[in-house]
Amino acid sequence: MVNFKEIFNNKSKEENGSDDLILRQYYLLNHKKMLILASLIIIALLSIIVSIKVGSYNVSWVEIIKSILGHGSKETEIVIWNLRMPRVMASIVSGAALSLSGLIIQTVLKNPLASPSTLGISQGAAFGASLAIITFGAANLESSSFRTNDSYHFEILSVYLVSFFAFLGGLSVVIVVWGLQLLKKMTSASILLTGVALSSLFVSGTILIQYFAEETEIAAVVFWTFGDVARSTWSEIIFLSIVTLIITIYFFFKQGTLNAMGTGDEVAMNLGVNSKRFRLIGLILASLIASLTTCFHGVIAFLGLLAPHMAKRLVGNNHLFLIPTTIVIGAILLLISDTLGRIIISAGSLPVGVITSFLGAPLFLYLLLYEKGGSKNA
């Protein structure tokens, strides 16, 4: 990226007077960003194929392509469409949803260290979902291993019920952060401390309600502590995909507003943006997709922090490119993490949340050390 800039700068020094040069530089930079985005999409497609291949049941490359096109043998089609594909799709959608959520939260709060897991939104959602399962006894219907064809009708109902409670949990965190910001000027550090307080509150809450649960319900609840993309069914994945897609499109069309928000409240207001209202909308929608992801796949920590930062390094802060890049990177990261989890442990798999935490925690420390002005923009 730096090299490109230097080349452009040298050029502009040589041809300073030329007329269309300024716009040409702008277009060149944009084309470069498009190129980065395109290569990321190719990487994503490749990781999808690799992720389908990797696993305890060996499937050859030819058979993978055959069964994707619908010409494979019965056995491999079952492995691919019922076991591997849901997992891959779940990783992609969850990765996209969490990273978009993280990006929006970082932009509207102007806080580079904010994300669904560092603010406690994921933990709040996990608490909400656990509460719903235990209060309404939805565990039998919710946990995939207990599903039967009879209970399909209830399953759909309980999916919405549990999602709704997860959303309430995530929303409560956002409302607290937003409310505190209205009452008091919050520094980046105090926003994060609020997150620490809220997430430990919700984690303890989740543990507390486990005492009132039956054994099968505990089994359903425990997995929320570490996210796993292998739990969801097609109907849940499709539901999550539709919601994520709609919210992505909304934010993509609001990219100008997001860019303005990034410059600070006064400048944003000066550019005709109602920053208080947009901050609330942004936080609610970001918490919605993060909560739904948590509801279906548990707490996947740090992904919402990791992906936006990698994307910012690659394409800068212009949300026109940042939103798609963040989403693609998030999807790739979660997909690779999940594939790694399957390789590391040959029997069964490591929950993907464990792997993202292992990757994310060092990055969080790195950002604290090297990111400029993390707490300066009070």
Added chain:
Amino acid sequence: MLNVSKLSFGYNQKFRYTKNQKLILNDISFEVNRGEIVALLGINGSGKSTLLKCIANLLVPQYGEVKIFNKPLKYFDRNTLAKHICYTSQYSQHQSDFGFSVFESILLGRKPYYSFSPSKSDLQITEEIVKQMSLNHLVSRDIGELSGGEFQKIILARSFAKRPDLLLLDEPTNHLDIKNQFEIMDLIYQMVRIQNITAIISIHDINMALRYSDRLMILQDGKVIFFDRLSNLKEEILKDVYQVDLQLKEFNNRLYLLPTKELPEVRN
């Protein structure tokens, strides 16, 4: 063009023990015409920033009214107002300003004119501003890499890209060395004249104010105590406001302020 009448403002002290409200701005009325540069002077805490924010509709005054083109601000919708008025605060670089190229950053000034992405004409206007302010060599740089002076120029360029009718600048030369101070003030002077817009500039350097403004406004304790052409400015007024011994001297037909205060005595 700008019409301020009986403006009073005090910060709300809901969450404090004290109930009495101190007025930051007290019954301010004045009028500014199109194309004028007004320098806003006053000691720290005299209400300069608050006045600018009230005019920019960032703060809503308790009493009084601000009108532009004879229409009160509250009847404008947010976006239209953003096209008319540009307010630039005492700005310093911070973290979130990284990751935009200079061109993108200036282009952001066109935000009130587009909803999804900038149109061809937005790009052309931005390009024109870049040329007028001779920022060609910076356009592909990341604004996070700029020096303080360059950064301030980009912020100004963004303001002018908006093509506002009224420009409100809060200490644009803050923290800059004298070379950059002159460059910034020259740019403001040139661009305000080119675009034929009105500018109100809050500034601490009285010599800069004397040099670049058409009229001076002096605030003291939330009241306007002087608002007139430079020729009517008296030493006594400045002495009274700043509580410093000073003289106004004329040199090459231009007024200069000369602080004549002695050094303090040092006693052991």
